[in-house]
Amino acid sequence: MTLIDRHTRTVGLLLEDVSNPFSAAVQKTVENEAHAHGIRVLTASLSEDREQMMVALARRRADGLILTPAAPDQRHLSRFIGPIVFVERHAEGANADTIVSTNVAGAASATRHLIAQGHRRIAYLGNLRRLTTARDRYRGYLRALGGRAGPEVHDLRDAAAAERATVAVLRGPDPATAILAADNVITIGVVRALRRLGRQHRVAVVGFDDFPLADLLDPGVTVVSQDAARIGRTAAQTLFERMDGDKGPPREIRIPTTLIPRGSGEITV
Template identity: 65%
Template sequence: MSGKPTMNDVARAAGVSLKTVSRVVNGEPTVAPDLADRVRAAVESLDYRPHLGASMLRRNDRRTRTIGVLLEDVANPFSAALHRSIEDAAHGRGVHVLTGSLDEDDRRERELTRAFRQRQTDGLIVAPAASDQSYLSRFTGTPIVFVDRRPSGFEADTVVSTNVAGAAGAVRHLVAHGHRRIAFLGDHQRIATARDRFRGYLQALGHRPGPVLHDIHGEAAAERATLTLLRRADAPTALFTSQNLITIGAVRALRRLGLHREVALVGFDDFPLADLLDPAVTVVAQHPVRIGHAAAGVLFERIDGYDGPPREIKVATTLIPRGSGEIYGKLTT
């Protein structure tokens, strides 16, 4: 065969009609399983690649059966679990997922949302990095759901964790174990979740906040900040770290100073192997699988035609005591 294989070539190889091939390629469920298997085998053997734009025009619903998912960093354990949950939900509907990492970059958010829309994705799930999403008002006809963080300047469905309540519960847990000098280590203040978790910290401590460190981003920065904090004369007896990478950096600093059995720690968001450390790390666990399923479900409702007002869905966090948050504050004042 010379040149690229065509749909006619697939039909001949599979011994079916052109219409049957079209239905299988376009994901229509009306084809008998044995015929669909023959078509897929022919597609694979011929390395046939359908023209996405042409197939979209042939379908009555004008959909591409793709969605775009823009997260902070798909390498982060939370983002990775969130992405997989969305992908699983999409797979069940025969929908493919295009993914990008925003790296807390305003310009990258705008570039990727524009690029995914140009590729005719049926909808977008976005964990916003920019401080203003009003530019999305130009994206008429593309359903958008925000996840993990609320948007600013643009109204749309949003799925978030109970950040304020979860942070407040973590700090109250430390107070219940005798701590009064409880430090807060937070990510960039422009990030909505960082602000919400700081609100929860203040809510639990009232007018008696301990040392507060903002704008810590990444494990290395968190380790440096924690080392400096713990070397102070008025060092805190407990730490509340408001993001999983900050927690990892803090754990490294505690172990480096030999204080991991003396200074209590509760981190917001779980991370791999946290339960295997000694002491194991007490965390406020988010539920990225639930968040991802909820976000995908809301997006597909919009794609299917739901046009009600924007909704905010809150997924409750869970405090998981493991040891590091239960170190008693014997020396607190």
């Protein structure tokens, strides 16, 4: 009899925001994999101030946990006796498998794509710098530019903040001609700002992570797409292997990203 057979046949899935298209796709795939194994999934959105409370709740009810860490330090997870798999971000202080996208390479490819269109003033709009994904994507951007960054704004929390930041980098003394937006929420703010300014056909944009209707806008939004389904499937399969007795060392599994040209990233100087 396996470990899965002996326990509650329930796992916890704690994601940053299950309303985000990326998280929703991860959730759907994890649930499909779990259903095939006869396992239930308890799902919740997570924020930094709720993380320990939600983990404590999962600890009482679940045999394993799939988690997008809201904070880098995850030492409190030592109290969780079941296996843990991190998705999307790395974590400190926890001995667990991690499933992440190729964030550095994806951001570098997006930046090189903009450079190929003739752009040299490429702005970077990023989310919270304490998050490993934000740091990795910024590192990829810098790598492609040879360390010569354009205008940059970090710690953007929502689309409204990204919209304001976009206006600022376009109205400066040496305005950007292209923008790399580090996640799909930021990309939405960038698109709104460009449309408000009437510059959606003059300023190039590549967004990290896809979002619904991105291909139907004018121009369509060029994105670095994460394979959310593969991330969710890999996370679930990895967790079930651990629940079934795999005692091997923690693994980091990187899922490739794909650049999808749709128009906004192909605007030339």
